[in-house]
Amino acid sequence: SAHAAGGTAQVRSGGGDAVRGAAGVSRRLRALEREHDARIGVFAYDTGTRRRVLHRADERFPMCSVFKTFAAAAVLRDLDRDGDFLAKRIRYSRQEADDSGYAPVTGRPENIARGMTVGELCGAAVSESDNAAANLLLRELGGPRSITRFCRSVGDDVSRLDRWEPELNSAEPWRVTDTSSPRALGRSYARLVLGDALEPGDRTRLTDWLLANTTNGERFRAGLPADWLLGDKTGAGSYGTNNDAGVAWPPGRAPLVLVVLTTKFEPDAAPDNTLVRRTAELLAEELG
16 A cells, blocks of 8 residues: 555556655655645556556545535435436525635526526536535535545545535645545546446436546646546645546547546645646556
């Protein structure tokens, strides 16, 4: 297993150069941590070759908006039957949109006027990272702890959600609430997108929302080759927290599961897109 405390990167493969590769990746990730004054968590897995890159893979990091994929998945698996629930229209107030801290879709006057369907809210939460949409999904599911229960049900004993948007993004280094680990997130995303945790139709729908992501332009999308198909979810918060997690499909190859979680040590540090991009570049080079 990864030496979490030391932050040692590991690359595993059948080849004899895996150890040399791991040392090089580990050195480069530690150099990035020093240069950006940050803590970086990585879980990267090539489902074809079974090579892995691990760095602080079992340390806890704030999840921030990465949880929204779980909210949509829980709605699909536990609440929807044949699209009926996705078609349900949810009414909400301008105040709820404003209070969420980020409402690019739910904040539009026409959406406030007529409400949005659960399916539209799932798309807004996953593809646009709309906070109010996520809160409305949490309300339908029974609150933040429904996400913890959902994660446990797919074999994830680490990820937990305790608060609503936007409070869940406070990201204090000592906090255990609203956190996960790179390994736990990677395994959960793999089970949802590539495994059988969801029915095939639900899996396709969730994957389509991830593929339609609009928030990754300066993060994974900027760091990975342009011809790799990418379905991912970003997240950002206080303490410079900046995350990206998902699945990439290089042309003609088995998919890669990629999780990069980053956080800093000052409350007002800005989320560092360059750090996430550079980490993604390193992983593409290593596993590409």
